[in-house]
Amino acid sequence: VLSDKLNQVFHLLGNKGRLTEKDIDEALRQVRLALLEADVNFKVVKDFVTRVRDRALGANVRQSLAPAQQIVKIVNEELVVVLGGEPGRLTAASQPPSVVMLTGLQGSGKTTTAAKLARHLKQTGQRPLLVAADNRRPAAIEQLVTLGKQLDVPVYRESPDMPGRDVCARARVKAKEMAATWVIVDTAGRLHIDEAMMDELVQMKKELKPDEMLLVVDAMTGQDAVRMAGEFHSRVSLTGLILTKMDGDARGGAALSIRWVSGVPIKFIGTGEKADAFEPFYPDRLASRILG
Amino acid sequence: LFDRPAVDAEVWDELEELLVSADVGISTTEKLIEKVKKQVVVEKIDQGSHVRAALRAAMVDILIVPIREIMEDLSPPKVILVVGVNGGGKTTSIVKLAHSLKNEGKSVLLVAADTFRAAAIDQLKRLGERAGIEIIAHQSGADPGAVVYDALQAAKSRQVEAVIIDTAGRIHTRSNLMEELEKVKRVAGKADVTAPHEVILVLDATTGQNGLVQARYFTEAIGITGIFLAKLDGTAKGGIVLAICDELKIPIQFIGVGEKLEDMESFNAEAFVAALCD
Numbered sequence: 380v381l382s383d384k385l386n387q388v389f390h391l392l393g394n395k396g397r398l399t400e401k402d403i404d405e406a407l408r409q410v411r412l413a414l415l416e417a418d419v420n421f422k423v424v425k426d427f428v429t430r431v432r433d434r435a436l437g438a439n440v441r442q443s444l445a446p447a448q449q450i451v452k453i454v455n456e457e458l459v460v461v462l463g464g465e466p467g468r469l470t471a472a473s474q475p476p477s478v479v480m481l482t483g484l485q486g487s488g489k490t491t492t493a494a495k496l497a498r499h500l501k502q503t504g505q506r507p508l509l510v511a512a513d514n515r516r517p518a519a520i521e522q523l524v525t526l527g528k529q530l531d532v533p534v535y536r537e538s539p540d541m542p543g544r545d546v547c548a549r550a551r552v553k554a555k556e557m558a559a560t561w562v563i564v565d566t567a568g569r570l571h572i573d574e575a576m577m578d579e580l581v582q583m584k585k586e587l588k589p590d591e592m593l594l595v596v597d598a599m600t601g602q603d604a605v606r607m608a609g610e611f612h613s614r615v616s617l618t619g620l621i622l623t624k625m626d627g628d629a630r631g632g633a634a635l636s637i638r639w640v641s642g643v644p645i646k647f648i649g650t651g652e653k654a655d656a657f658e659p660f661y662p663d664r665l666a667s668r669i670l671g
Numbered sequence: 672l673f674d675r676p677a678v679d680a681e682v683w684d685e686l687e688e689l690l691v692s693a694d695v696g697i698s699t700t701e702k703l704i705e706k707v708k709k710q711v712v713v714e715k716i717d718q719g720s721h722v723r724a725a726l727r728a729a730m731v732d733i734l735i736v737p738i739r740e741i742m743e744d745l746s747p748p749k750v751i752l753v754v755g756v757n758g759g760g761k762t763t764s765i766v767k768l769a770h771s772l773k774n775e776g777k778s779v780l781l782v783a784a785d786t787f788r789a790a791a792i793d794q795l796k797r798l799g800e801r802a803g804i805e806i807i808a809h810q811s812g813a814d815p816g817a818v819v820y821d822a823l824q825a826a827k828s829r830q831v832e833a834v835i836i837d838t839a840g841r842i843h844t845r846s847n848l849m850e851e852l853e854k855v856k857r858v859a860g861k862a863d864v865t866a867p868h869e870v871i872l873v874l875d876a877t878t879g880q881n882g883l884v885q886a887r888y889f890t891e892a893i894g895i896t897g898i899f900l901a902k903l904d905g906t907a908k909g910g911i912v913l914a915i916c917d918e919l920k921i922p923i924q925f926i927g928v929g930e931k932l933e934d935m936e937s938f939n940a941e942a943f944v945a946a947l948c949d
């Protein structure tokens with residue numbers, strides 16, 4: 380735990396009344412290690428620790444009676460400031476239906492999350508419609524149809540011969556037909572470096588003009604999170620992030636990195652495989668998790 | 672990077688950034704840098720390019736893990752259990768592996784033992800159909816152990832050469848799910864006391880430091896004989912396998928480089944290290 384490591388550092392440095400800048404840097408080394416172990420991006424860690432250093436020196440931690448605690452407090456506060464966003468709030472359209480589109484790498488949890496979002500909206504009195512726009516992965520449509528049945532939420536689907544873009548083109552009409560107030564679109568997993576697939580995503584977005592474009596990210600994602608999210612953001616302007624598989628023990632540093640570099644807010648987290656394993660995002664909780 | 676003639680402090684900083692950014696992890700990175708630093712002194716290395724070569728050799732050293740003795744004169748089927756956390760690429764990788772065995776002239780049977788996730792059986796059946804590979808499945812919600820037992824009996828009676836078992840994705844910290852896996856392993860052992868002959872952990876190449884934790888837990892629960900590193904066709908480098916090989920000595924056997932049937936390669940340490948350092 381970071382506070383223990385910092386206490387160890389200051390203990391070894393001895394009680395000499397006032398710590399030097401060098402002593403503070405020794406403590407910051409531990410902060411850096413903790414963040415790297417938590418999968419925070421290498422460059423983000425550098426900038427973040429510089430920010431903490433400035434505050435630590437400015438706050439005169441050198442004269443503090445409890446320097447370890449003060450540094451942990453500063454790190455925690457700075458993490459919360461960076462992570463803070465719009466927890467759990469989806470931007471609705473001025474006129475229904477509002478549209479949410481999910482995208483992300485293969486296996487990140489989009490299809491499962493689409494169902495979770497549908498359940499969440501239904502619970503708040505909305506009428507969601509799920510749209511199966513992944514015609515690539517075998518049985519992806521069936522997966523969403525099954526989940527929709529379990530929740531008693533309608534799923535609009537076509538045969539897998541129909542490209543995702545055409546499914547999206549018909550989705551709004553379907554929504555109006557069914558008086559749906561929210562449309563949640565599940566898309567195929569794709570690589571940010573796959574030109575054809577990223578093009579499809581851009582086309583689908585043009586077709587649907589979604590109110591929310593959410594990137595679904597696995598909490599265990601490592602250093603590549605920044606590049607990946609940056610690529611998606613530059614192509615389709617993300618409005619939010621959903622961090623999945625938070626029921627595991629991955630520290631989730633990728634979320635901090637993505638937020639730091641792209642500014643995209645984290646909106647929800649997935650905490651299990653069932654449809655109710657879904658929560659609004661709380662920055663202070665992720666902050667203490669990242670700190671380990 | 673590395674083309675400067677002198678070996679100065681900047682070289683080590685750049686090395687650290689390269690490795691950490693590839694998900695090697697700070698601890699394994701420091702270990703590798705210490706090793707190369709010693710070499711620089713002992714061998715009086717003064718060229719950046721030579722430092723790079725020394726680093727690559729040190730990394731290959733970690734990755735080349737002896738594959739444990741595979742008893743060759745066992746009666747068929749060879750039973751391969753495939754496990755891993757949710758969404759890592761198990762189902763897709765299994766069909767790739769089956770396809771490759773089929774191309775070697777082996778008879779293969781796949782077992783749909785993920786009876787939990789929506790459309791998991793459907794997905795494996797469709798992939799199997801495309802690849803011309805037979806799937807043994809029960810209905811959704813069935814006991815995974817029962818499906819495995821049935822499949823192994825069928826494989827024995829038909830003298831099938833390889834059986835690959837697809838299991839549900841699971842978070843390694845959920846002890847009830849890990850116990851379910853231990854039970855599946857025991858059931859395989861009931862059908863054939865030497866089974867499973869291989870237990871493959873499918874790891875997503877985008878995974879960060881948690882990949883090492885996953886490998887530890889799965890090894891602890893059922894023992895892992897090899898790793899299939901999937902999704903290496905993305906931009907993530909998969910460096911966490913260095914930490915896994917270093918600590919647990921589990922060989923990386925295959926890599927997944929795409930979503931198609933043929934997108935699988937045998938792991939080559941030199942090629943992997945060259946791509947990582949690129």
Ligand SMILES: Nc1nc2c(ncn2[C@@H]2O[C@H](COP(=O)(O)OP(=O)(O)OP(=O)(O)O)[C@@H](O)[C@H]2O)c(=O)[nH]1
Binds near residue numbers: 649651656
């Ligand atoms: N434990 C846990 N598992 C999750 C969570 N979210 C999704 N999963 C599981 O992760 C796996 C992948 O989920 P999918 O919804 O199929 O992922 P996807 O992004 O749609 O995958 P592709 O369509 O292939 O790109 C499944 O086994 C899900 O049950 C979560 O929050 N916690």
Ligand SMILES: Nc1nc2c(ncn2[C@@H]2O[C@H](COP(=O)(O)OP(=O)(O)OP(=O)(O)O)[C@@H](O)[C@H]2O)c(=O)[nH]1
Binds near residue numbers: 764785926929934
């Ligand atoms: N680009 C790429 N995608 C892959 C690779 N391997 C698997 N995938 C994709 O990753 C997604 C998840 O693959 P699955 O085979 O369903 O993963 P799984 O581990 O069986 O998932 P669960 O059973 O839900 O835990 C699918 O969209 C696959 O097509 C790979 O090597 N490269």
Ligand SMILES: [Mg+2]
Binds near residue numbers: 489491516519565568
């Ligand atoms: Mg999906």
Ligand SMILES: [Mg+2]
Binds near residue numbers: 762763791837838839
């Ligand atoms: Mg699967």
